Each structure stands twice: as C-alpha cells, then as structure tokens.
Amino acid sequence: DTGVSQNPRHKITKRGQNVTFRCDPISEHNRLYWYRQTLGQGPEFLTYFQNEAQLEKSRLLSDRFSAERPKGSFSTLEIQRTEQGDSAMYLCASSLGLGTRVTEAFFGQGTRLTVV
C-alpha cells in the first residue's frame, strides 16, 4: 500500500497519560500535515512540515502537543497529559509542495483518540 498510513487506528487512554501517533506519508511527498477533527467540524489545522522542518504550529495548540519529522519521512504527534477535550480524530495528510503551490493532499485513515 503506497498511501498515507497512520497508527494506531484507535487509542483509548486515561486522562493524564501521554500518547504518540505515527504517520507514514506517501514517500515522494515533501509536505506533511496534521489535523484534528471533531464531529460535525472540518479538519482543524495543527501543524505541518516541509521535509524535516516544522513550518508552523497552530496557535490553538497548547504546549502539550508536539510533532516531529526527524528524517523528513514519517512523523509523530505526541500529546502529553491528555485531557478529555483532546478526544478527536487525528488526521495526517501529505502532499507535494512546489514553491507556493501545493498538489492535492492525501489523507491517512486517521487515529481516533478517546480520553476517559
């Protein structure tokens, strides 16, 4: 399968625990995005990378959220000290960025996080 892959698909955690999600993008894509989606809303931008560089992190994100893409390939999103409000679907997408233009983004199936 050469699409975007996310693991795990589902995660249930207790409040206060740390969780880490992984995303493997399409191999030739240099841009990688993380989004969060709750019921009835569109995907909310969290952060994105061009190769290994993190270009922007949403102001809506607290310091409990961190993302890395150490070798410009896969990425991880970590949430520390989870809260019930963190429960959502976390979506990863990748695309090819060519200067100021981007090709369409392809999404993984998401990781559904439930904080109890």
Place this chain on the structure above:
Amino acid sequence: RKEVEQDPGPFNVPEGATVAFNCTYSNSASQSFFWYRQDCRKEPKLLMSVYSSGNEDGRFTAQLNRASQYISLLIRDSKLSDSATYLCVVNVRPEVSSSASKIIFGSGTRLSIRP
C-alpha cells in the same frame, strides 16, 4: 475571520436536483484550491481541483472567482450516493514573502440527497 468559510448546511435535496455550494477564503495570495468529499467516519478524499478557468468532471463543476475570493461547486442530477460532507480547501501562505504554504479546510457543507 476564518481563513476558509463555508455554509455548514445541511442541504437536503431530492434525487435529480441541482445543488450549489460556495466557499470564501481570506488570503488573496492563495493559489491552490480543491473540493474534498468526506463520508461519515472516513477520511477526506479529493473530489476535484479548482482551476482559474473553471473545470468540470461529469456532473460536478467547480469555479473560482479570484476577485471576490470564492470558489463554488455545482452538482447536477444529484444521486443518493452524493450524500456526504463537502469540504472547501485552500492553500494559505503565512507571509507574502514565504515560499511555504499550508492547506486549510473549511468546516464543510453537509449534503443529504433524499429519494
């Protein structure tokens, strides 16, 4: 003001009807535009890119109005299988001088086709 705004709907129309969605964006430097479709509890998938001259793909027509900063999606002869949420997507450059851009989604317009 949100970077990408859509009418959330829901739009509830009979099979065979024509339905149109609009979307406005705030960043005049945006250069790439897309419509995505998202089915319930699934990931978004590309429906079509939107080109300056407008483009058509079967029953779907997308148009871009740069002067007014909006894009539209028209669905003709709607089918039951068209029921989904339609997401407007725009690339946004954080700063004019920046060569990087991020992809921003609207909140989506829910469409329900009834028999």
